[in-house]
Amino acid sequence: MACRTFLSALGVNAPSVETVVENPKVSPGGTVRVVVTAVGGGADVDIERVRLEVVVRAEDLELGGKASWKHPYAVATVDLEGFRLPAGETVTVRGEVVLPWEMPLTHALGAPLAGGRAAIRTELAVDKSVDQGDFDEIEVHALPAQDAVLQAFTDLGFELREAEVKIGFLPEMAPRMESRQTLECWQEIDFIFPESWKPGRQELETVFVAREDSLDAHPGGLPAATFVYARLNQSAWTQKLEKHVLGHWPSR
Incomplete structure (x- = not known):
């Protein structure tokens, strides 16, 4: 489920961003369709770049315990064009990310696979800062x-x-x-x-x-x-x- 996240890089009255994954159940080689909606804050800003990343939980990075997911690892990345976001206005952009055939699984034999987690992470480059605006889990089902x-x-x-x-x-x-x-x-x-x-x-x-x-x-x-x-x-x-x-x- 998507939730709106304020862009911390811009402080008070910052714009907010919401990412919706249209097809959160997919398989290796499939395409994830994403809608990113940005709502302007108290001033006009330039969104220099919207980056969509497919990330997975990698145990090499999770030194704090097997249950954590603090340092997801990116396996696929797509950059969308930036745009001008006027104060108080709404801008929506769409993007697609193709999963690699070797994409790690989260589900197999019709059930969740213990230890498998994947998500779409949305990053916005704003005012020369990078803000991770949203993080939406997806299900990667076995071929x-x-x-x-x-x-x-x-x-x-x-x-x-x-x-x-x-x-x-x-x-x-x-x-x-x-x-x-x-x-x-x-x-x-x-x-x-x-x-x-x-x-x-x-x-x-x-x-x-x-x-x-x-x-x-x-x-x-x-x-x-x-x-x-x-x-x-x-x-x-x-x-x-x-x-x-x-x-x-x-x-x-």
């Missing part, structure tokens, strides 16, 4: 292929635990993954091994690297199993995933 792979893990007895975003490039940190990552962050989705796959096995961290036509799933920091969207078949994909994981972590 059908991502849901199918997550369902395959569930069908194999894995328990979905949580997700967390890390900043950096996987090929630099884990060369054996042979990742095709392009976004400068990735999302780990943590599963608990089923009892039948023990002893001594706790969590299996899986990274998705999505593209327009296919998806790489890297279980346990190893090379990917690739799933092509046009060939989505739940039973076949479950068997493929089981074979891939068993190749590295054989059951008893």
